[in-house]
Amino acid sequence: MSQKNWSRRSVLSAATLLGCSAAASPLITPITLASAPWDHRLVVIILRGGMDGLDVLRPVGDPHYAGLRAGMLQGAQPGLDLDGFYHMHPALAPLMPLWRRQQLGFVHAVSTPYRNKRSHFDGQDLLEAGTADLARGGRDGWLNRMLQAEQGLSGQTAFAVGHENMLLLRGAAEVANWSPDTALALSPQGTRLAELVMHDDPAFHDAFMEAQALITGGGMEQGMAHDLPEMAPDMGMVMDSQTNGRPAGIKAIAGFAAERLLQDTRIAAFSIGGWDTHRNQARGLNSALDQLAQAILSLYTGLGATWQKTAVLAVTEFGRTARINGTKGTDHGTGGAMLLAGGALRGGKVYGQWPGLSEADLFDRRDLMPTGDVRAYAGRIMRDLFGLNRAVIEGSIFPGLDMSDTPDLLL
Amino acid sequence: MAVSGPVDGQTARHLQLGLEQDRTGLAALRTLGMTFDPILAEKRFGYGLSPRPELAPPHSVAEMLARLRSADRMLVTFPVDGFDRVQKRAATAQKIQRQIRQARSAAQKAAADKRLKTLFKAGRQAERAWLWSVMMRRVWTRDAFRERLVAFWGDHFTARGKNGAVKRAAAAYVDTAIRPYLLGRFEDLLIAAVTHPLMLHYLDQIQSTGPNSLKARRKNGQLGLNENLAREVLELHTLGVEGTYSQRDVRQLAELLTGLTATPQKGRVFRAELAEPGAEEVLGQLYGGGRARLRDIHAVLKDLARHPATARHIAQKLAVHFISDTPPADLITALERAYLDSKGNLPTLYEVLLNHPAAMDPVLHNIRLPDEFVAAAMRALAVSPDRYYQLKRGRPREQFIVQLFQRPMEIMGQPWLSPLGPDGWEEGDANWLTPQGLTSRLHWALKAPERLTDALPDPRILVTEALGAEAPPAVRFAASAAEDRREGVALVLASPAFQRK
Numbered sequence: 007m008s009q010k011n012w013s014r015r016s017v018l019s020a021a022t023l024l025g026c027s028a029a030a031s032p033l034i035t036p037i038t039l040a041s042a043p044w045d046h047r048l049v050v051i052i053l054r055g056g057m058d059g060l061d062v063l064r065p066v067g068d069p070h071y072a073g074l075r076a077g078m079l080q081g082a083q084p085g086l087d088l089d090g091f092y093h094m095h096p097a098l099a100p101l102m103p104l105w106r107r108q109q110l111g112f113v114h115a116v117s118t119p120y121r122n123k124r125s126h127f128d129g130q131d132l133l134e135a136g137t138a139d140l141a142r143g144g145r146d147g148w149l150n151r152m153l154q155a156e157q158g159l160s161g162q163t164a165f166a167v168g169h170e171n172m173l174l175l176r177g178a179a180e181v182a183n184w185s186p187d188t189a190l191a192l193s194p195q196g197t198r199l200a201e202l203v204m205h206d207d208p209a210f211h212d213a214f215m216e217a218q219a220l221i222t223g224g225g226m227e228q229g230m231a232h233d234l235p236e237m238a239p240d241m242g243m244v245m246d247s248q249t250n251g252r253p254a255g256i257k258a259i260a261g262f263a264a265e266r267l268l269q270d271t272r273i274a275a276f277s278i279g280g281w282d283t284h285r286n287q288a289r290g291l292n293s294a295l296d297q298l299a300q301a302i303l304s305l306y307t308g309l310g311a312t313w314q315k316t317a318v319l320a321v322t323e324f325g326r327t328a329r330i331n332g333t334k335g336t337d338h339g340t341g342g343a344m345l346l347a348g349g350a351l352r353g354g355k356v357y358g359q360w361p362g363l364s365e366a367d368l369f370d371r372r373d374l375m376p377t378g379d380v381r382a383y384a385g386r387i388m389r390d391l392f393g394l395n396r397a398v399i400e401g402s403i404f405p406g407l408d409m410s411d412t413p414d415l416l417l
Numbered sequence: 418m419a420v421s422g423p424v425d426g427q428t429a430r431h432l433q434l435g436l437e438q439d440r441t442g443l444a445a446l447r448t449l450g451m452t453f454d455p456i457l458a459e460k461r462f463g464y465g466l467s468p469r470p471e472l473a474p475p476h477s478v479a480e481m482l483a484r485l486r487s488a489d490r491m492l493v494t495f496p497v498d499g500f501d502r503v504q505k506r507a508a509t510a511q512k513i514q515r516q517i518r519q520a521r522s523a524a525q526k527a528a529a530d531k532r533l534k535t536l537f538k539a540g541r542q543a544e545r546a547w548l549w550s551v552m553m554r555r556v557w558t559r560d561a562f563r564e565r566l567v568a569f570w571g572d573h574f575t576a577r578g579k580n581g582a583v584k585r586a587a588a589a590y591v592d593t594a595i596r597p598y599l600l601g602r603f604e605d606l607l608i609a610a611v612t613h614p615l616m617l618h619y620l621d622q623i624q625s626t627g628p629n630s631l632k633a634r635r636k637n638g639q640l641g642l643n644e645n646l647a648r649e650v651l652e653l654h655t656l657g658v659e660g661t662y663s664q665r666d667v668r669q670l671a672e673l674l675t676g677l678t679a680t681p682q683k684g685r686v687f688r689a690e691l692a693e694p695g696a697e698e699v700l701g702q703l704y705g706g707g708r709a710r711l712r713d714i715h716a717v718l719k720d721l722a723r724h725p726a727t728a729r730h731i732a733q734k735l736a737v738h739f740i741s742d743t744p745p746a747d748l749i750t751a752l753e754r755a756y757l758d759s760k761g762n763l764p765t766l767y768e769v770l771l772n773h774p775a776a777m778d779p780v781l782h783n784i785r786l787p788d789e790f791v792a793a794a795m796r797a798l799a800v801s802p803d804r805y806y807q808l809k810r811g812r813p814r815e816q817f818i819v820q821l822f823q824r825p826m827e828i829m830g831q832p833w834l835s836p837l838g839p840d841g842w843e844e845g846d847a848n849w850l851t852p853q854g855l856t857s858r859l860h861w862a863l864k865a866p867e868r869l870t871d872a873l874p875d876p877r878i879l880v881t882e883a884l885g886a887e888a889p890p891a892v893r894f895a896a897s898a899a900e901d902r903r904e905g906v907a908l909v910l911a912s913p914a915f916q917r918k
Contacts, residue, residue, distance in 0.1 A: 125579065125580055127579050127580060128579070131837075140645075145838050145840065169827060169828045170827070171830050171832075171837065173837050176837060180847075182851075182852075183830075183851060183853050184852060184853050185828070185853060188828075188853060188856050188857065188860070189860070190856055190859060190860060190863075191860070191863055191864075192859070192863065192904065192907075193900055193904060195898075195899070195900050195904075196899060196900065196904040196907070196908065199894075199895040199898060199899060199904070199908055200859065200895075200908060200911065202891050202894070202895055203891050203892050203895045203908055203911070203912045203913070204912075204913060205891065206889070206891065206913075207913035207917075209784075209846065209847075209850050210850065210855065210913040210916070213850050213851060213852050213854070213855040214852075214855055216852040217852035217853070217855055217856040220852055221856070332523070
């Protein structure tokens with residue numbers, strides 16, 4: 007049984023088990039009847055904490071690099087050669103096959119318009135707001151404004167996965183939100199009684215039924231799952247992640263995103279933390295990159311043939327200092343790298359204009375100088391993926407952005 | 418803990434007593450010819466019912482207002498550190514940060530780093546203790562409308578610390594800038610909130626310098642104007658986004674606000690050397706022009722408070738928050754007129770709101786926000802303050818707050834006192850009544866009550882205690898048919914009748 011059929015069937019089963027007809031369920035209707043406006047898929051991963059682009063994508067061909075990073079690279083595992091100039095951090099080795107298939111790429115020396123203050127709080131707000139400054143920021147996110155620009159979307163078109171209320175997707179357009187570790191420890195009897203209690207309040211009833219379908223569809227073990235024994239073998243991965251009530255692991259999050267993307271969802275967003283490597287970066291960055299690699303591979307596996315129509319972009323609020331600090335780490339900087347993946351991508355390439363690392367080339371004599379705007383690359387991908395009008399991107403999604411020089415990133 | 422067995426004698430008496438009290442109360446009111454429904458009032462304008470007889474709902478609008486005017490007992494019973502404590506921590510943090518920069522050895526730096534860490538930890542622990550105090554006020558007050566008003570105005574004037582020692586100071590801000598001003602004029606509340614150090618920090622007023630000020634000229638134009646506070650004062654605090662003001666008004670107000678700033682040592686200060694020289698024109702009115710002074714800023718805030726657009730904006734917000742996402746137009750008009758006639762006297766507004774027929778609309782429209790839901794559940798369970806105070810200081814207390822409140826409320830979509838933007842929390846029910854939102858509330862209702870009470874109540878009693886004698890039959894049935902107390906309690910708390918207000 008394909009994953010798509012499995013999910014859809016479990017949604018139907020959940021509704022039927024609760025004694026409501028499929029036609030009457032608010033969830034079934036959009037899933038089976040609504041036609042998605044686009045066929046391509048976009049996944050945005052926010053890397054919270056400030057990823058060190060200079061360590062993830064090492065510009066070993068730059069004559070100043072070794073000197074700046076000597077204390078950190080000594081004795082460390084060597085990077086993986088991408089094109090002679092750039093080496094990829096060894097923790098991303100699991101993604102090497104994607105690079106060879108040209109389904110992985112990077113942009114180096116990019117940043118948001120955020121300068122000088124280097125605060126995570128403001129940096130992430132600006133990254134997600136997609137504006138030039140925060141005077142008008144903090145209200146809605148660029149992915150939500152993109153949804154607002156399009157007609158005929160359903161509430162399932164975009165999905166924020168995980169527990170946070172991401173600014174990136176916040177705004178006037180309706181967006182679905184779910185975390186695959188949301189379990190409901192109700193007994194089968196309790197579940198039926200809950201449905202009874204909600205029954206006469208349509209808004210509550212709709213939300214409850216939709217949640218039931220998502221929980222069952224996501225493979226959670228709870229009341230209803232007991233009635234669906236044939237689903238059990240498929241649930242292993244997700245169940246692992248919610249043992250002891252811990253938050254869902256990244257595999258579960260990315261796997262859930264893939265599952266929604268196989269249905270009516272076209273845009274998914276989630277975030278990965280752990281990039282704020284002020285000390286002992288070699289260790290901290292390894293685990294954060296491992297999470298990122300797992301997320302991308304889970305999307306790749308989960309999406310199957312749909313991977314060919316997918317673009318993934320992973321962006322961070324700022325890069326880190328060019329020099330290492332006294333505790334084998336790096337501090338908040340400016341320019342950094344963004345990661346691109348997906349079968350729709352023209353990958354196997356590092357995009358962007360390299361500014362150099364001599365002291366005079368650095369921003370403030372301390373950070374990698376940004377030569378490109380992450381928003382321009384994100385905008386270009388949205389334009390090519392979904393056929394969005396450039397004026398809309400430069401006017402309302404990323405107000406004031408000039409994306410004239412961005413290269414063609416998709417196949 | 419099954420409750421499906423026969424009801425014991427004491428339980429039966431309890432049930433009976435509860436029903437009788439409600440019946441006699443209502444009957445008495447009906448004979449008086451009043452339409453005020455105490456239970457409805459406690460749900461809509463408070464945090465729901467409490468099983469404690471001393472916390473019985475008010476019997477009339479007059480009693481609600483009298484309770485509101487009486488001494489603020491909860492402030493004393495469940496204190497929150499004043500903002501002065503936060504201020505002190507901020508000043509100490511600044512001193513330590515200077516020591517870190519000037520450290521002559523690694524050991525010196527490490528020692529200072531450690532002091533800073535301890536200081537921030539104290540701030541974090543204070544914030545968690547505040548959460549408990551704020552919840553306990555909602556649980557143990559006879560005057561729940563006051564607590565709702567504190568939350569409402571605290572949200573209208575959202576401010577939070579962005580970094581360092583003020584990062585976790587929002588509760589202290591609400592207690593100093595909002596709570597003392599609930600019963601005055603809107604303009605006094607506006608001035609208190611807008612000129613509070615935390616607001617000046619949150620909306621970047623501290624960074625704002627008049628482009629032609631003495632200070633900016635000395636620094637050769639490296640300092641400049643920041644419009645953030647001015648814009649939000651117009652758009653969020655006073656006129657509203659539909660008010661007619663232009664970018665020029667924003668700019669002029671921003672220039673007028675220059676000089677208003679705050680330091681960790683002194684709190685709010687006015688520094689003439691930061692002020693833009695010359696008069697500013699906001700909405701056609703000229704301010705200042707002479708020696709820069711705080712009084713001109715107060716004057717513009719007072720005028721903005723008395724603007725008709727502000728009356729409309731505040732009327733709309735109150736009606737939406739307390740009545741429904743789509744409140745009756747005549748309620749908004751009545752509030753607007755009361756605002757204009759009374760020059761923004763807040764108790765007059767409350768009185769109009771409480772006396773309007775919409776206040777006693779038997780249909781519950783709004784859904785409680787997560788923090789209201791959690792507070793209402795704890796009130797229905799009469800959670801004792803000792804659940805927290807009996808825990809060891811430090812980690813056990815912190816974990817209790819994180820596990821039972823901070824983390825669950827984040828999952829419900831409302832991280833404690835941390836809305837994404839200065840516009841505060843969304844009012845629209847659709848934002849909260851999502852699959853994730855509803856499931857996380859149900860999940861909390863299943864897990865938290867056991868840790869918050871010595872023994873879970875009998876769900877069949879809880880249903881009356883929490884929802885009144887006229888609880889929906891489906892909830893009453895579910896409470897009695899649940900397979901154990903835990904699920905029975907959760908079903909009552911998760912029911913629409915409990916989650917709506």
